[in-house]
Amino acid sequence: MSEYMVKAEGVHKRFGRLEVLKGISLEVAPASVMCLIGPSGSGKSTFLRCINHLEKIDRGRLWVDGELVGYRQANDTLYEQRESEIVRSRAKIGMVFQRFNLFPHMTAIDNVCLSQRMVLRRKSDDAEGRAQALLTRVGLADKMDEYPARLSGGQQQRVAIARALAMDPKVMLFDEVTSALDPELVKEVLDVMRELADEGMTMIVVTHEMGFAREVGDKVVFMDGGVIVEEGRPAQVLDSPGEERTKRFLGLVLEH
Numbered sequence: 001m002s003e004y005m006v007k008a009e010g011v012h013k014r015f016g017r018l019e020v021l022k023g024i025s026l027e028v029a030p031a032s033v034m035c036l037i038g039p040s041g042s043g044k045s046t047f048l049r050c051i052n053h054l055e056k057i058d059r060g061r062l063w064v065d066g067e068l069v070g071y072r073q074a075n076d077t078l079y080e081q082r083e084s085e086i087v088r089s090r091a092k093i094g095m096v097f098q099r100f101n102l103f104p105h106m107t108a109i110d111n112v113c114l115s116q117r118m119v120l121r122r123k124s125d126d127a128e129g130r131a132q133a134l135l136t137r138v139g140l141a142d143k144m145d146e147y148p149a150r151l152s153g154g155q156q157q158r159v160a161i162a163r164a165l166a167m168d169p170k171v172m173l174f175d176e177v178t179s180a181l182d183p184e185l186v187k188e189v190l191d192v193m194r195e196l197a198d199e200g201m202t203m204i205v206v207t208h209e210m211g212f213a214r215e216v217g218d219k220v221v222f223m224d225g226g227v228i229v230e231e232g233r234p235a236q237v238l239d240s241p242g243e244e245r246t247k248r249f250l251g252l253v254l255e256h
Contacts, residue, residue: 094164154185
């Protein structure tokens with residue numbers, strides 16, 4: 001296993017004239033939880049999407065488990081991989097989005113089976129067994145045959161987590177996964193994420209849930225304006241921030 005499960009070095013990303021990431025460098029150790037916090041528009045979600053090559057970076061390097069994501073390197077030049085290679089690389093990077101992105105015409109268990117069969121080429125029986133085990137694990141043993149429209153937001157998000165886990169990822173990326181949920185449904189999703197952390201899953205979590213960051217995070221990274229302003233242990237960043245921008249942001253967030 002690599003020393004770092006995820007390593008970013010000078011990552012830049014722009015959309016037209018807007019430079020969203022201005023040289024992000026960080027490392028995430030295996031079996032650790034990194035929480036990314038910061039105001040909307042600071043580049044957190046874009047960075048997450050760059051890790052699994054949903055967005056192509058303009059400059060810099062990104063590695064997952066010691067391998068470049070989306071590219072191969074010859075001498076000092078990067079060449080983009082073929083789509084089939086990118087899909088294979090992406091399979092080991094689980095991602096859960098703010099919006100659940102479930103297929104509405106498929107039951108919970110079919111949603112969890114689909115990418116196992118399509119990408120991993122698992123036999124139907126094996127995929128179904130894995131899906132049943134994971135849906136049970138996230139507390140949805142009685143909802144396997146329900147369609148997304150008949151599930152609450154929290155239940156849909158737990159199906160999405162089970163779907164990502166079914167690919168046996170080496171790292172899980174969570175992008176504001178509780179922000180579209182009613183407050184009473186937030187806990188059931190965070191509880192599943194806590195269990196994953198306890199089991200040693202490497203996780204990068206974009207979140208406004210400061211209690212979760214404090215309790216579960218090994219490192220908190222505060223981003224603003226496309227740069228990392230401050231990073232450190234949760235208690236250090238959340239309780240004794242050294243930067244004015246961090247203090248200002250936490251003052252606004254913790255008031256609510």
